Amino acid sequence: MNTRNVTRLHVLGLVLAVAASFAAPALAQADEKVAAEVLVVLAKEEPGEIDPALRDLPALTRPPFNAFKSMELLSRPKLELTPGKDSEITLPNGRKLRIQVVQILPNGRFRVRVSINRPNERDYLPLVVVVASENEPFFVAGQAYQGGTLVIGVRLSKPAE
Structure with a gap:
């Protein structure tokens, strides 16, 4: 050679x-697993109480969410997500929240796909791709429920080792 x-x-x-x-x-x-906490909130424009668990979330104090004068935390399910695989939660109105971690970015943020649909019908909220920071919830809203609007928050983090 x-x-x-x-x-x-x-x-x-x-x-x-x-x-x-x-x-x-x-x-x-x-x-690598990703921990997810889903915040299912009933928000109304009528004056009322803001659930104490929601008061310190800056995203809910900015438009369009600041139009709501009362917010009740209905549930707070926790999931363990596997990148590339869908996970679903049934919402109080019967629709399904589908969430998938697409990628864990080098800067520690998460690229996530989210959709909300009704079983056997077209998606209400078609596929949305969000880049989320760890422990900073992102929110989607718009589903009518019990005289208000369901606001769905998703907070992602890497599980403790």
Whole structure:
């Protein structure tokens, strides 16, 4: 083997090692679980109480959510999500919240797909892709329920090891 071929092999080996180092985090993501807390809130425009568990969530104090003058936390289910796999929760109005972690980004944020639909019908909230920060809930709203509107929050975090 001449020097030129040895150099090519070293360069090829280096390229493969670098490529493998970039692929390894992506493969590890598939095994990494993500904790999810879903906040199911009944919000109304009529004056009333804001549930104490919701008072410190800045997103609910900004438009369009600040139009609601009362908010009641109906449930707070917790899920363990596997990236690339759908998980569902049945909402109080019978619709299904479907959530999937698409990717855990290098900066620790989560790319998430969310939809709300009725069984055997077209999606009410078609697929939405959100980039969410850890422990910072994002909200979707619009489903009528008991004289108000269901507001759904999703808070994601990496489970404690």
